[in-house]
Amino acid sequence: MWGAVFCVTIVLALINPDARSVVVNYRNGSELFLAGEQLYDIESAMGYLYSPAFAVLYVPFYELGPHLGDFLWRLLGFSVLTFAAVRQAQVIDDEKPLWLLSCGLFLATPVAAGALRNGQATILLAGACWLLVLAALENAWLRTLLWTAVAIVAKPTAIVAMLLAGALRPRLIPVLVLAVAAVLILPYAFAPSGYVTEITRSFFSLMDVMSLDKTQGFRPADFTAPFTAIGIMIPPPVATAIRVVAALATLAAAFHFARYGDRRTAALAIVVLASFYMCVFNPRVEGNTYAMLAVPFGLSISLMYRRQGATSLSVVLGALLFVTGLSGVDIHLHRLTDLWMEPVMCTLVFLGIMRWFWKYGQATEVQSRSTASVYG
Numbered sequence: 001m002w003g004a005v006f007c008v009t010i011v012l013a014l015i016n017p018d019a020r021s022v023v024v025n026y027r028n029g030s031e032l033f034l035a036g037e038q039l040y041d042i043e044s045a046m047g048y049l050y051s052p053a054f055a056v057l058y059v060p061f062y063e064l065g066p067h068l069g070d071f072l073w074r075l076l077g078f079s080v081l082t083f084a085a086v087r088q089a090q091v092i093d094d095e096k097p098l099w100l101l102s103c104g105l106f107l108a109t110p111v112a113a114g115a116l117r118n119g120q121a122t123i124l125l126a127g128a129c130w131l132l133v134l135a136a137l138e139n140a141w142l143r144t145l146l147w148t149a150v151a152i153v154a155k156p157t158a159i160v161a162m163l164l165a166g167a168l169r170p171r172l173i174p175v176l177v178l179a180v181a182a183v184l185i186l187p188y189a190f191a192p193s194g195y196v197t198e199i200t201r202s203f204f205s206l207m208d209v210m211s212l213d214k215t216q217g218f219r220p221a222d223f224t225a226p227f228t229a230i231g232i233m234i235p236p237p238v239a240t241a242i243r244v245v246a247a248l249a250t251l252a253a254a255f256h257f258a259r260y261g262d263r264r265t266a267a268l269a270i271v272v273l274a275s276f277y278m279c280v281f282n283p284r285v286e287g288n289t290y291a292m293l294a295v296p297f298g299l300s301i302s303l304m305y306r307r308q309g310a311t312s313l314s315v316v317l318g319a320l321l322f323v324t325g326l327s328g329v330d331i332h333l334h335r336l337t338d339l340w341m342e343p344v345m346c347t348l349v350f351l352g353i354m355r356w357f358w359k360y361g362q363a364t365e366v367q368s369r370s371t372a373s374v375y376g
Contacts, residue, residue, distance in 0.1 A: 023073060093259070
């Protein structure tokens with residue numbers, strides 16, 4: 001089903017590359033970069049919203065044209081995310097990873113389908129952050145460098161996964177800093193330094209505007225959306241305090257799973273934590289951004305079924321995840337559930353998965369200490 005849905009999205013994109021697609025913004029960014037023009041409209045905070053390095057990354061796809069280029073772009077994101085899921089399944093169950101993978105991708109497909117169809121960089125971000133966490137826990141510095149750079153280029157929100165990796169593996173902090181430096185320096189190899197410096201400053205100004213200015217009409221799908229839907233406005237200082245508390249809780253839980261959890265499932269638990277924070281507590285999150293959670297959630301629920309059978313928890317969580325992705329099948333249903341459904345449903349699934357990981361990690365703590373660690 002995962003591959004079939006991707007093939008359908010590719011066919012639709014080939015028929016009409018600009019229909020229901022954000023890729024046109026990526027093309028515009030690369031076109032403006034090659035022309036030496038300003039990339040950002042800071043006043044409206046709309047249009048091209050990615051880093052100068054992303055404009056460089058997309059240039060080869062832009063040069064190939066909207067049909068072939070967009071196809072290869074979607075293929076890149078799909079391949080990286082699928083590879084991350086395969087790699088995680090092999091770490092968890094190196095004897096029979098196919099069942100774990102197949103079930104997880106089946107559950108993930110409805111939630112991820114929209115982002116796959118739109119060609120969003122979220123798909124590449126999800127896979128790169130996942131591979132970053134796996135590499136960091138294995139102390140593989142070269143792969144950590146590669147996937148950190150790819151993740152940061154895809155979206156700056158990857159800094160959440162990067163900071164977690166640095167906190168869990170301090171020895172890799174120089175590698176993470178090098179990756180960020182490489183991303184900042186990359187555009188200088190393809191354009192005059194003065195121009196790159198100007199658009200880089202504009203990019204950081206845009207980030208400030210997007211995070212602080214709430215007057216532009218953007219409606220986030222973060223944790224504030226359900227309250228907004230019922231007429232309750234959370235004051236910005238309160239929302240910021242909640243995000244800080246959530247960040248500290250995320251860090252504490254990541255430390256627990258890395259130190260005491262099952263070594264084969266630690267990376268998956270940490271990816272779920274990081275992805276959840278990047279979605280629910282990101283003030284600029286959109287509904288399709290929740291595709292980041294789809295595959296980690298699906299694989300986690302598949303693991304629950306694999307280890308304990310069809311318990312009520314795994315069945316309910318699987319149903320919630322699958323149904324969440326079906327809200328877009330009807331326009332009236334989509335309007336009814338727009339913005340608030342994803343954070344509510346994904347929070348319920350997240351809490352169930354975390355409860356299971358926490359109990360599973362506690363139950364195998366003694367065992368995991370007495371066995372060889374996969375991550376060294």
